[in-house]
Amino acid sequence: MSYSIRKEVLNVEKYVAGKPISEVKRELGLDHVIKLASNENPLGCSPKAKEVIKNMINDSALYPDSASYELKLALGKKLNVTKDQIFCGAGSDSLIKVLCNTFLSEDDESIMASVTFPRYDTNTRLMGAKSIKIPMKNNGLDIEAMVDAITDKTKIIWFCNPNNPTGNIFKKEDFNKVLKRIPERVIIVMDEAYVEYVESDDFPDSLELLKENPNIIVLRTFSKAYGLASLRCGYGIATEELVGYLNRVINPFDVNLFAQSAAIAALLDEEFLNKVYETNNEEKTYLYGEFKNMNLDYIKTHTNFIMINLNRDDKPIYDALLKKGIIIRPGFLLGMPQWLRITIGTRHQNEKMIKALKEVMG
């Protein structure tokens, strides 16, 4: 049987996700496994969001509101934009695909950093378009060079800020300079999946910039600081005009009932979010100290993960940590061999991870 699989599908690789705890337990016969691989929230989610989910269980038979009306209202209020400037999907991952479906055709180009969130590349190539990958500068995005790479074929430029997997940010002042050089016909995606963790005053205010730059699209998610990764809820902010087009492409029932309701509860629970920042900051300081003691270089992070430089092959270290029940993200899968990306966990998880890391590093 010869199926007609599109050549674009034949040419992309399957995404290798962080291993789930259940798989590692099953494959390695382990009882206790700690996952610090996918930048999930080690504190879980807001107790108020959990309560909402429990209360909605009897509504499972109904389709969710395809407009995510209440969620968009809540987000609009919080972010000071209209509800029609917001679009929602099953994770920002789903929305990255929607952006590619909306703006890219065969032979178009989209520009991204060489080491960044890999879904921009995959979804670009699935549309038959070309990914233009710009080498990193000091382990961060070279935003000048990214903008220099714009051609007549460029349709999207992807800025991941803070960048995954490096965890660093580019600054407001530097971004303002390059923004002036981006033509209005090019869509500027600001992927801010980790924005809630950023404390720096130098971080670009993308929503403010959107007011003057109608080609900006901001992407955010409930999967990280809000701790709702499993429910799959991401959102974006753009002009009402662009949101109108994106809504034609988004699957009508992408955001399920539990996700919509839990996201609203999570958004309003500032007490939980403050606990998330505090814990993340305390644990970041603890881990910086431990890495320093171990003479391991790291990239200063603005997120809930840290990239550390092993200065040696990362694959054997990753494998050895797995056998000890610690799942982290090896650099070889992220375009940074010899590095490990480690999610900041609870003190208990971090201590276990550091102990295991010391053992496997010898």
Ligand SMILES: Cc1ncc(COP(=O)(O)O)c(C=O)c1O
């Ligand atoms: C930079 C970035 N963008 C988008 C996503 C997708 O997140 P989700 O689909 O869970 O919203 C992730 C997840 O790791 C990410 O790191």
